[in-house]
Amino acid sequence: MSGIRNPYGSFSRYSADLCLFLLVAKTGQLSAAATEAGLSQPRISQRMRALEDSLGQTLFLRERRGVTLTPDGMDLLAALQRPLGDAIEAFDAFRRKPQSDEVVIMTDIAFSTFLLLPEIASLSAAFPNISISVLSQQKPDADVSPKASLTILMEPVPDGDDNATLLFKERVTAVCSPAYKARHPEMHEAKDLADKTLIDLAAKADAPxxxxxxxxxxxxxxRDTAREFIAFNSYDHVIRSARSGLGIALGWEGLLNSDDPASGLIRAIPAVLESNRGYVLRAVDGRAGANTAKVFDWLADTFATT
Known part of the structure; x- marks a missing residue:
């Protein structure tokens, strides 16, 4: 058995770095490979140096504009590209296949809190023989959540995609409590918000x-002229703070109805902005079965306002 164990043991030590090697060879740049792998450029450079040292061979020529494979690097690429590439694709397909009849809906915390959870009892009652669960995250990613069969995410409006339907477009206004508005009657346009307390949802610069x-x-x-700026990592906290009179928040039409007195909010100024994004219901490729289709249709009928 030692003859079997050794090759497997050897490959297991190198497998992660060999996958990174394929990425670097494909992109021709350490920075591009690092972005695709979700690593820093110094980290992937360190891993490639370690791989070369372990093999005792130089695989890349480092140049100002990228990297070029050496003859040894080309030999390694030729040996690995097809079998390892096939293994990567096969594992990804295996990881994505439905694990059961369960339908998992992945969405962000805002949609889950304000729309989906209030309807979850009705959804479960409509399909008593289907196990339905909700996975909510601040910025969900179905690619790293293999159980998700449906997603409801803020993304560009789909065009001609049979697996997706737009629930409603992103339309955003500034909202506050009636009491806060009464204390600041001078608010009529965006420039009037400069010295007010603005409440935001904590997010990275690339937030969708x-x-x-x-x-x-x-x-x-x-934003830089705002006197006070407060951020929360939950949209529910943002809205609760605005209702309490802390300051002004951004209100998403579809999630909130600030025209309803029961909402506890009113528009701070009349302006409304609409983007080319929206909440999109999507069936995840390779994970959609008959049960998923039923739940998809129910969600579309319940939440689509377009």
């Missing part, structure tokens, strides 16, 4: 939704 910075920029204002 309006932040105060983006919303004010399109309105001709600037």
């Amino acid at each position: 939704w309006y932040t105060w910075a983006g919303w004010l920029k399109e309105q001709g204002g600037t």
